[in-house]
């Protein structure tokens with residue numbers, strides 16, 4: 506059988522998916538990221554929609570919030586988003602991708618520049634990443650989850666939305682630390698942690714604890 510190869514995806518492999526390390530990405534200002542300095546770089550935009558949610562699970566854990574992430578076609582977790590098309594603004598791209606990937610209705614909900622959270626550059630890959638975030642109501646969040654199954658890219662590029670657990674269970678690992686042990690696309694794991702802190706869904710200490718627990722578990726597992 507002929508090797509049909511990776512087709513269009515092959516061209517993108519150079520920009521890295523699995524295996525991208527946090528150290529590969531440096532934070533830069535939105536202004537710098539959009540400046541001429543990076544006009545010949547590849548850009549990608551991803552977004553975090555979230556709702557605050559104080560529901561208590563099993564009388565034990567405060568849910569804190571519901572954050573929208575997704576399982577991608579390649580088995581990695583990430584946020585809705587993707588590569589910016591030629592001539593497109595990263596913000597436009599972020600909104601377009603949410604229509605395609607999670608079926609968002611832009612007449613109801615749309616990101617704006619004030620929703621920008623952070624941008625990064627990966628110099629080796631000549632890739633600039635933009636991350637946006639927006640608080641929505643819990644009922645809007647649930648509507649999006651339900652509508653996700655009808656999104657144009659559902660079942661192909663995206664395999665369903667998920668909610669990361671934001672609490673840590675009694676054993677110190679299950680919950681957010683275990684979630685962080687998954688494989689993420691690009692620097693989606695770092696973006697999640699930045700988003701949680703930026704929107705004060707968790708305190709800095711809680712985030713540090715979860716990261717410590719995830720890394721400790723990782724070390725134990727490889728011994």
Ligand SMILES: O=c1[nH]cnc2c1ncn2[C@@H]1O[C@H](COP(=O)(O)OP(=O)(O)O)[C@@H](O)[C@H]1O
Nearest residue numbers: 520521549551583584586587588690691692693
């Ligand atoms: O959720 C994410 N956060 C941060 N970076 C990501 C995320 N998902 C993918 N990336 C990075 O952005 C690049 C392009 O994104 P993506 O794979 O979603 O675009 P595409 O669907 O247009 O091919 C990827 O190669 C990866 O390095």
